[in-house]
Amino acid sequence: MSLLFRNRVVEKGAQQQTSLPFWRRILMIPVHHLQQAVSSLGELWRNPIASLMTVAVLGLSLTLPSALYVMVKNTSQIAGQWQQASEISLFLRTDASQQSVATLKQQISIRNDVESVQWVTKQEGFEQFKATSGFGETLDYFDSNPLPDVLVVTPAQQARTPARAQALLEELQQAREVQMGKLDVDWLSRLQAIVDLIQDVLAALALLLCISVILIVSNTIRLNILSKRDEIVIMKLVGATDAFIQRPFLYTGVWYGVAGGVIAWLATQLLIWWIGSAVTNVTELYQSQFSLSGLTVGEMLMVWLVAVALGLIGSFLAVRKHIKSIEPEA
Amino acid sequence: MIRFEQVSKTYPGGHQALSHVDFHVEPGEMAFLTGHSGAGKSTLLKLISVMERPTAGRVRINGHDLNTIKPKQVPFVRRDIGMIFQDHRLLMDKSVFDNVALPLIIEGYSVQEARKRVLAALDKVGLADKYRHFPMMLSGGEQQRVGIARAIVTKPPLLLADEPTGNLDPKLSMDIIRLFEEFNQVGVSVLIATHDLGLIARLKYRTLTLKEGRLINDGLEEQPA
Numbered sequence: 001m002s003l004l005f006r007n008r009v010v011e012k013g014a015q016q017q018t019s020l021p022f023w024r025r026i027l028m029i030p031v032h033h034l035q036q037a038v039s040s041l042g043e044l045w046r047n048p049i050a051s052l053m054t055v056a057v058l059g060l061s062l063t064l065p066s067a068l069y070v071m072v073k074n075t076s077q078i079a080g081q082w083q084q085a086s087e088i089s090l091f092l093r094t095d096a097s098q099q100s101v102a103t104l105k106q107q108i109s110i111r112n113d114v115e116s117v118q119w120v121t122k123q124e125g126f127e128q129f130k131a132t133s134g135f136g137e138t139l140d141y142f143d144s145n146p147l148p149d150v151l152v153v154t155p156a157q158q159a160r161t162p163a164r165a166q167a168l169l170e171e172l173q174q175a176r177e178v179q180m181g182k183l184d185v186d187w188l189s190r191l192q193a194i195v196d197l198i199q200d201v202l203a204a205l206a207l208l209l210c211i212s213v214i215l216i217v218s219n220t221i222r223l224n225i226l227s228k229r230d231e232i233v234i235m236k237l238v239g240a241t242d243a244f245i246q247r248p249f250l251y252t253g254v255w256y257g258v259a260g261g262v263i264a265w266l267a268t269q270l271l272i273w274w275i276g277s278a279v280t281n282v283t284e285l286y287q288s289q290f291s292l293s294g295l296t297v298g299e300m301l302m303v304w305l306v307a308v309a310l311g312l313i314g315s316f317l318a319v320r321k322h323i324k325s326i327e328p329e330a
Numbered sequence: 331m332i333r334f335e336q337v338s339k340t341y342p343g344g345h346q347a348l349s350h351v352d353f354h355v356e357p358g359e360m361a362f363l364t365g366h367s368g369a370g371k372s373t374l375l376k377l378i379s380v381m382e383r384p385t386a387g388r389v390r391i392n393g394h395d396l397n398t399i400k401p402k403q404v405p406f407v408r409r410d411i412g413m414i415f416q417d418h419r420l421l422m423d424k425s426v427f428d429n430v431a432l433p434l435i436i437e438g439y440s441v442q443e444a445r446k447r448v449l450a451a452l453d454k455v456g457l458a459d460k461y462r463h464f465p466m467m468l469s470g471g472e473q474q475r476v477g478i479a480r481a482i483v484t485k486p487p488l489l490l491a492d493e494p495t496g497n498l499d500p501k502l503s504m505d506i507i508r509l510f511e512e513f514n515q516v517g518v519s520v521l522i523a524t525h526d527l528g529l530i531a532r533l534k535y536r537t538l539t540l541k542e543g544r545l546i547n548d549g550l551e552e553q554p555a
Binding site for chain 1: 379381391392394399402403405406407408409410413415419420421432433436437438439440480487
């Protein structure tokens with residue numbers, strides 16, 4: 001592109017054409033990008049210690065949020081499992097007749113939002129209590145059984161969320177035979193609240209770490225730029241645009257991200273594998289079949305994408321500020 | 331080709347490097363620019379290559395007012411000017427070939443396309459067999475010729491040289507000047523800044539003499555001082 005000599009080729013007569021035709025120029029853009037991408041990779045290779053440090057910082061900074069994310073994901077799964085077990089206990093009036101209780105059980109069991117109803121008679125309840133409470137013999141001193149009959153209602157799948165189950169409870173309490181109903185939903189809400197809290201903390205932490213990654217990459221690229229000051233001056237003297245000069249540095253940032261993303265995967269998987277056995281021990285004590293699930297392919301891609309984006313943003317901040325400020329002054 | 335219209339340049343701090351400089355170098359002309367150190371030679375060249383902007387007046391190249399050139403357009407101005415420096419300004423970690431190819435790569439040539447032209451430029455300066463060498467392996471005169479090859483590889487219509495013979499002995503200096511004469515003969519305008527008055531005296535070219543920022547002589551240098 002000639003600015004001062006628009007007809008440079010014509011003016012100089014028989015000389016060979018200086019500028020490339022437009023389509024050729026367009027065609028060369030991807031080729032150039034590829035060349036510069038490869039050459040900045042080679043640049044990293046030639047300076048492995050410094051680039052490895054930046055890559056490690058980038059990768060490890062992303063490991064913490066992604067490992068925490070895996071934890072939150074698994075906790076939500078557990079919470080989901082427990083939520084499914086929610087059931088409603090209806091304590092019946094002691095004066096309710098066997099007949100009416102049977103009718104009530106029938107009525108409840110044909111509801112759409114109820115999966116099953118179990119009738120625990122006062123005698124069965126007493127035996128269960130004796131067996132599990134640990135009071136054992138002491139209970140024999142009671143003259144009469146103080147427990148009421150209980151209907152244990154398991155809500156249907158669609159009625160198992162805390163809110164729906166609560167609504168169901170209130171409806172069932174209306175029945176004449178029911179003294180009171182109980183749905184232990186509070187601890188579920190609390191667990192949900194804790195999971196939400198951890199998620200918020202996670203988001204804040206991830207944001208802070210991402211910002212620090214950007215700053216670290218930006219600083220590394222800045223040092224890179226300053227160490228190539230003379231080269232940049234020469235390129236500017238022979239007519240390189242800022243865009244041309246900054247491209248290799250941007251690619252360096254992208255490569256940092258690519259390598260940092262891989263480190264983040266490895267470290268996250270390692271961490272999960274390490275914690276996994278401990279978690280299995282804990283869950284076995286609760287007789288629960290639960291295995292820690294790691295990052296899915298989609299989530300791994302996401303981590304990678306974030307790493308590359310952070311590398312690119314960091315290098316972009318550095319080149320925008322510093323390439324412009326280096327000017328030839330000889 | 332290069333026209334200075336009442337150009338003054340005052341640096342921040344008050345040092346006046348050029349005052350009311352007025353001259354015109356015709357297309358296809360070859361001229362020397364001389365004067366003592368600090369007379370304003372470098373400033374004048376910097377104004378042409380848009381490394382500095384004039385405080386007052388106007389610099390025109392091929393009729394284009396450089397004051398109207400936006401910062402984003404500066405690289406494109408420099409592509410039209412072949413520049414040669416006293417300290418060569420070569421990339422020391424790149425081969426001679428890569429150094430000379432740089433302006434073409436910047437313009438968007440592939441290495442294969444640039445190859446023929448790079449080798450032709452190196453042939454012209456007599457270094458065709460050293461394209462694989464690194465600048466460190468070359469003598470000062472050879473490094474300077476690499477710099478010249480890089481300046482002419484894009485076939486610019488204008489060549490600027492800042493003390494191109496600075497550290498060279500008289501014979502090598504004359505070789506370099508002969509090289510410039512060859513380019514001048516195919517129509518390239520050449521402006522050479524030098525304080526080597528002996529060299530200028532042996533050649534009969536137009537000489538612009540600066541003293542303390544003023545143009546005190548324009549024409550043939552009569553008496554080498």
